[in-house]
Amino acid sequence: MRIYISADMEGITGLVDADDVQPGGRDYERGRLMMAEDVNAAVRGAVAVGACDIIVNDAHGPMRNLLPETVDPRARLLRGKPKQMGMVEGLTAEHDAMICVGYHARAGTLGVLSHSFMGHEIEDMWLDGRPVGEIGLAQATAAAFGVPVVVLTGDDTACAEISAWDDSVTTVAVKYAHDRFTAQVRPADETRRAIEEAVSARLSAPINPPATPPTSSTLAVRWQSASVAATLLGIPGVTTKDSRTVQAQGQLPALYRQFCVWMRVATSLTNQPPYC
Numbered sequence: 236m237r238i239y240i241s242a243d244m245e246g247i248t249g250l251v252d253a254d255d256v257q258p259g260g261r262d263y264e265r266g267r268l269m270m271a272e273d274v275n276a277a278v279r280g281a282v283a284v285g286a287c288d289i290i291v292n293d294a295h296g297p298m299r300n301l302l303p304e305t306v307d308p309r310a311r312l313l314r315g316k317p318k319q320m321g322m323v324e325g326l327t328a329e330h331d332a333m334i335c336v337g338y339h340a341r342a343g344t345l346g347v348l349s350h351s352f353m354g355h356e357i358e359d360m361w362l363d364g365r366p367v368g369e370i371g372l373a374q375a376t377a378a379a380f381g382v383p384v385v386v387l388t389g390d391d392t393a394c395a396e397i398s399a400w401d402d403s404v405t406t407v408a409v410k411y412a413h414d415r416f417t418a419q420v421r422p423a424d425e426t427r428r429a430i431e432e433a434v435s436a437r438l439s440a441p442i443n444p445p446a447t448p449p450t451s452s453t454l455a456v457r458w459q460s461a462s463v464a465a466t467l468l469g470i471p472g473v474t475t476k477d478s479r480t481v482q483a484q485g486q487l488p489a490l491y492r493q494f495c496v497w498m499r500v501a502t503s504l505t506n507q508p509p510y511c
């Protein structure tokens with residue numbers, strides 16, 4: 236069984252603030268160790284039911300949050316950037332299932348550290364007219380590879396977001412959002428056990444392939460900056476909806492890859508790096 240783990244940081248056990256998840260933040264060094272523990276719980280759960288090929292993609296910010304020596308050696312770590320496919324780098328049709336660890340709700344929702352890919356630059360996104368963030372886009376891109384997302388961990392708003400998007404996904408809420416930087420956090424021993432058990436239980440049940448995605452999708456992104464939108468119009472196939480919203484049509488996963496290029500353009504114009 237081949238398992239792909241995409242690990243973000245905002246939805247990790249105990250973490251609630253930018254200081255916990257951004258390099259240089261007061262509690263970042265502790266946050267990255269907490270991240271490794273949630274990831275390792277998922278790895279243990281997968282190994283326990285026979286997974287023999289596990290890849291962990293560090294999908295947050297600089298994508299060098301997980302220290303290799305802190306990750307369970309039964310998994311292979313994909314570390315650093317750039318990554319052409321960002322949060323789903325290394326995912327292929329050969330994987331049997333995808334697990335999202337430490338994910339967070341999309342921009343505009345009252346979830347812990349909620350945003351969509353970039354902290355300030357992306358106001359909203361839609362996939363085929365449906366509001367989407369990192370969670371929905373990860374699920375849809377995995378589905379395009381024929382790989383189902385089977386487990387997602389994060390705060391309760393992230394769990395609700397994936398459940399509304401794909402109700403077959405098992406969720407583990409590691410904290411309960413009170414506001415964007417405030418949560419009631421579950422004890423770490425409890426969440427790590429819950430993650431391990433959820434992964435084992437889900438992977439030992441039959442894994443159904445995801446619903447076949449459409450052959451063509453439309454991704455629309457509303458930027459804070461009209462300058463970003465205007466610049467992106469220079470890319471063939473990109474059209475405008477209004478002065479700050481651009482869209483493109485195509486097939487996932489290629490559309491996801493193009494979106495990663497859009498973010499690089501936005502970063503170069505605004506000096507705001509994506510932190511996913």
Ligand SMILES: [Zn+2]
Pocket residue numbers: 243244245294295296510511
């Ligand atoms: Zn992140």
